[in-house]
Amino acid sequence: MTLDTDTDHNTAGATPQAEPIAQVTPAPRPTAAEAARTLADHQSQATLSTLAIDPAGHPFGSVAPYALLGDGTPVVFISALAEHTRNLTADPRASLLIATSNTFGDPMDAGRVTLLGTASKLADHDVAVAKEHYLSRHPRARAYINYGDFSFWTLRVEAVRWVGGFGRMAWCDPDHYRAAQPDPIVPIAEAALRHLNDDHADALLDMARALTGHPDANRAQAVRVDRYGIDLDIITPRGPASVRAPFTSDVTRPGDLRAATVALTAAARKRFNDD
Amino acid sequence: MTLDTDTDHNTAGATPQAEPIAQVTPAPRPTAAEAARTLADHQSQATLSTLAIDPAGHPFGSVAPYALLGDGTPVVFISALAEHTRNLTADPRASLLIATSNTFGDPMDAGRVTLLGTASKLADHDVAVAKEHYLSRHPRARAYINYGDFSFWTLRVEAVRWVGGFGRMAWCDPDHYRAAQPDPIVPIAEAALRHLNDDHADALLDMARALTGHPDANRAQAVRVDRYGIDLDIITPRGPASVRAPFTSDVTRPGDLRAATVALTAAARKRFNDD
Numbered sequence: 049m050t051l052d053t054d055t056d057h058n059t060a061g062a063t064p065q066a067e068p069i070a071q072v073t074p075a076p077r078p079t080a081a082e083a084a085r086t087l088a089d090h091q092s093q094a095t096l097s098t099l100a101i102d103p104a105g106h107p108f109g110s111v112a113p114y115a116l117l118g119d120g121t122p123v124v125f126i127s128a129l130a131e132h133t134r135n136l137t138a139d140p141r142a143s144l145l146i147a148t149s150n151t152f153g154d155p156m157d158a159g160r161v162t163l164l165g166t167a168s169k170l171a172d173h174d175v176a177v178a179k180e181h182y183l184s185r186h187p188r189a190r191a192y193i194n195y196g197d198f199s200f201w202t203l204r205v206e207a208v209r210w211v212g213g214f215g216r217m218a219w220c221d222p223d224h225y226r227a228a229q230p231d232p233i234v235p236i237a238e239a240a241l242r243h244l245n246d247d248h249a250d251a252l253l254d255m256a257r258a259l260t261g262h263p264d265a266n267r268a269q270a271v272r273v274d275r276y277g278i279d280l281d282i283i284t285p286r287g288p289a290s291v292r293a294p295f296t297s298d299v300t301r302p303g304d305l306r307a308a309t310v311a312l313t314a315a316a317r318k319r320f321n322d323d
Numbered sequence: 324m325t326l327d328t329d330t331d332h333n334t335a336g337a338t339p340q341a342e343p344i345a346q347v348t349p350a351p352r353p354t355a356a357e358a359a360r361t362l363a364d365h366q367s368q369a370t371l372s373t374l375a376i377d378p379a380g381h382p383f384g385s386v387a388p389y390a391l392l393g394d395g396t397p398v399v400f401i402s403a404l405a406e407h408t409r410n411l412t413a414d415p416r417a418s419l420l421i422a423t424s425n426t427f428g429d430p431m432d433a434g435r436v437t438l439l440g441t442a443s444k445l446a447d448h449d450v451a452v453a454k455e456h457y458l459s460r461h462p463r464a465r466a467y468i469n470y471g472d473f474s475f476w477t478l479r480v481e482a483v484r485w486v487g488g489f490g491r492m493a494w495c496d497p498d499h500y501r502a503a504q505p506d507p508i509v510p511i512a513e514a515a516l517r518h519l520n521d522d523h524a525d526a527l528l529d530m531a532r533a534l535t536g537h538p539d540a541n542r543a544q545a546v547r548v549d550r551y552g553i554d555l556d557i558i559t560p561r562g563p564a565s566v567r568a569p570f571t572s573d574v575t576r577p578g579d580l581r582a583a584t585v586a587l588t589a590a591a592r593k594r595f596n597d598d
Contacts, residue, residue, distance in 0.1 A: 095370035095420050097382035100439065103482065107372035107382045109420030111435050111486075131484060145370050145384030160386050164378065207378065209406060211386075 066286040068261025075260075075294035076276045078231060080217075081224035084161040084210040085120050086274075087146060089230035092185045094144040096124065098135035098167075108135060114144060115178075115185040119226045121202050122163060123170075123178045125189055128197045140167045142203055157213040163225075164207040170200040178202070231275045236302045244270045244278070244309070251313040256282045258316035260291035275299040278312070341561040343536025350535075350569035351551045353506060355492075356499035359436040359485040360395050361549075362421060364505035367460045369419040371399065373410035373442075383410060389419060390453075390460040394501045396477050397438060398445075398453045400464055403472045415442045417478055432488040438500075439482040445475040453477065506550045511577045519545045519553070519584070526588040531557045533591035535566035550574040553587070 078086065096112035099105050110132040114122045122144050126133045136142060147160035170178055178200040183189060192198060208220040233240070244252060249268070255278065256268040265282045272279035277294040295308040296315050353361065371387035374380050385407040389397045397419050401408045411417060422435035445453055453475040458464060467473060483495040508515070519527060524543070530553070531543040540557040547554035552569040570583040571590050 095372070095384045095422075097370070097372040097384040099380075099382055103416075103439065105374075105380070106416050106439055106482075107374055107418050108439065108484075109370045109372040109384060109418050109437055111420070111422050111433075141378075141381050143382050143384050145386070147370075147386050158386075162384055164375065164381055164383065207381075209383075 063288060066262065066284045066289040068289075068291075069286075070261045070263050072261035073259040073294060075292035077292070078274055078276060079220075079224065079228070080210045080212075081208070081220040082228045082231065083159070083212055084208050084220050085225055085228035086231040086234060087148060087159050087161050087210070088120060088122070088163065089116055090234045091146045091148065094122070094146045096132050097143045097145065098132045099139045099141060100131070100135055101138050105139075108132065109145075112144065113186050113189070114146075115181040117178065117181055117202070120228070121205060121226075123182055124167075124201050124203070125182055125186070125193075125198055126201060127195070128199065133199075133201075136167045136201065142167045144203060159210075159212050161211070162209040163203060163205050164209070165203045165205045165222075167201050167203050170202060175200055232301050233273065233275055233299060233305050236305065237273050240273055240305055240309075241270050244273075248309075248313075251309075251316070252278075252280060254316040254320065255293040255312060256280050256291060258319040259293045259312075260289075262289060262291065265289075273305075278309075338563060341537065341559045341564040343564075343566075344561075345536045345538050347536035348534040348569055350567035352567070353549055353551060354495075354499065354503070355485045355487075356483070356495040357503045357506065358434070358487055359483050359495050360500055360503035361506040361509060362423060362434050362436050362485070363395060363397070363438065364391055365509045366421045366423065369397070369421045371407050372418045372420065373407045374414045374416060375406070375410055376413050380414075383407065387419065388461050388464070389421075390456040392453065392456055392477070395503070396480060396501075398457055399442075399476050399478070400457050400461070400468075400473055401476060402470070403474065408474075408476075411442045411476065417442045419478060434485075434487050436486070437484040438478060438480050439484070440478040440480045440497075442476050442478050445477060450475055507576050508548065508550055508574060508580050511580065512548050515548055515580055515584075516545050519548075523584075523588075526584075526591070527553075527555060529591040529595065530568040530587060531555050531566060533594040534568045534587075535564075537564060537566065540564075548580070553584075 092113055094112050094114050095109050098108050100108040112124045114124050116122055143162050143164040145162050148158050205222045205225060208222055208225045210220055211217040252268040252270055253265060256265040257263045262282055262284050264284050267283040268280045270278050271281050277292050280291050282289050282291055293312060295312055297308045297311050299305055299308050367388055369387050369389050370384050373383050375383040387399045389399050391397055418437050418439040420437050423433050480497045480500060483497055483500045485495055486492040527543040527545055528540060531540040532538050537557055537559050539559050542558040543555045545553050546556050552567050555566050557564050557566055568587060570587055572583045572586050574580055574583050
């Protein structure tokens with residue numbers, strides 16, 4: 049549950065962080081494999097990189113809508129007449145880059161994952177399941193779902209490169225990627241962040257003071273939320289800090305987020321009263 | 324000035340088109356090289372495809388903000404610690420996929436271009452110009468512009484694959500790409516389309532009737548506009564058609580679009596009166 053990133057990259061624009069001056073509640077995070085799987089699960093557009101036939105072996109990027117099968121294996125629906133399909137037919141090595149957009153900040157600080165593997169055209173008896181997954185993400189593809197030149201291909205994932213943003217990145221074990229559960233709250237995370245910051249700034253500040261080792265925090269803003277907790281940017285008299293408050297209850301569906309946040313606020317306030 | 328696409332792809336969801344029944348005014352379009360250059364010029368985010376070191380030679384996609392030099396050569400600013408830079412150092416073959424987003428329709432019907440070429444790290448005496456171009460498109464990069472591990476690389480463009488949408492695609496001569504002028508009206512095209520459809524439906528219908536060979540058109544909607552003309556989807560008693568009305572005056576800056584549209588409307592109405 050700990051973040052298995054490496055730190056092979058500078059943290060751009062980093063400011064010195066205030067250190068905790070009180071006890072910190074341990075705050076688990078999604079693993080890189082969970083983060084990668086979550087990202088792939090909630091997007092539907094990717095760049096397919098293949099090896100060109102001419103110039104031979106040259107890396108070639110193209111647009112590829114995709115859907116995931118239950119174990120995270122991507123499916124694409126591509127035309128035999130398109131460059132990437134010609135390329136894959138000659139050499140099945142490929143990768144899919146799946147990127148989120150970062151509306152507010154530097155795109156280099158947005159999450160993305162590269163799934164590397166071997167592509168293969170689905171046999172007729174495997175098409176039905178792939179088609180169902182694909183059309184549920186890409187209903188417009190019904191317009192050409194029966195075109196004779198289009199077919200379903202899967203990418204057997206053999207390596208996973210995840211980048212969470214500046215300084216957060218890792219190679220993930222592909223088996224961990226396949227076994228990981230996508231975070232259920234992604235669809236509501238942005239609205240939840242807005243709601244927390246707009247209407248519950250006092251609760252966020254209590255979390256920061258009681259649980260993150262910064263009892264002197266005087267401002268706290270939620271910047272990210274996942275099934276395991278809330279990332280906060282805080283201000284203290286000793287400087288700013290990026291901290292994390294961990295949920296104390298399980299979040300397995302979007303509807304659990306509200307109760308988890310209420311419980312976390314209660315835990316923070318109880319700790320104040322106990323101190 | 325004619326569209327040098329090939330037709331190696333089905334046109335998804337195509338409905339039978341009504342044929343012209345009157346004289347058609349010839350309607351030039353941007354060449355594929357112009358369209359590719361225009362697209363690349365107005366975007367700033369791309370996918371960089373490189374060849375991985377491990378697994379060796381495997382195509383690897385990554386996020387790469389870019390800027391164009393005056394001849395359309397892309398510049399990226401990448402860290403020596405990042406996978407793609409390690410890859411390029413071992414093998415400089417690369418491509419950049421630059422895609423537009425299609426808010427309304429199928430993403431497969433949105434424009435994109437793949438620039439294939441050879442990457443090289445800029446020598447110190449070439450950095451100043453690249454830095455200026457890059458920072459003008461990516462001001463946030465100032466935060467890490469002086470980091471020691473980052474450097475500027477250019478991609479010498481050797482092949483250009485352009486896809487305009489369903490059924491519109493071409494390989495472009497890289498010299499034509501370098502010589503092409505980006506279309507100046509892209510930044511205002513969407514607003515102009517909205518304005519034409521909302522407030523000048525009568526003018527669009529007159530254009531369709533007088534200039535595109537469909538005097539019986541009873542509805543016309545502008546679906547695309549470029550420096551050379553307006554693409555219209557029209558309805559006639561004989562069925563729908565996708566047609567084009569060509570500007571009669573030069574459009575070399577955004578401010579010329581309004582006058583060109585007024586002149587085009589006048590030409591359409593004059594032709595009515597002459598008939």
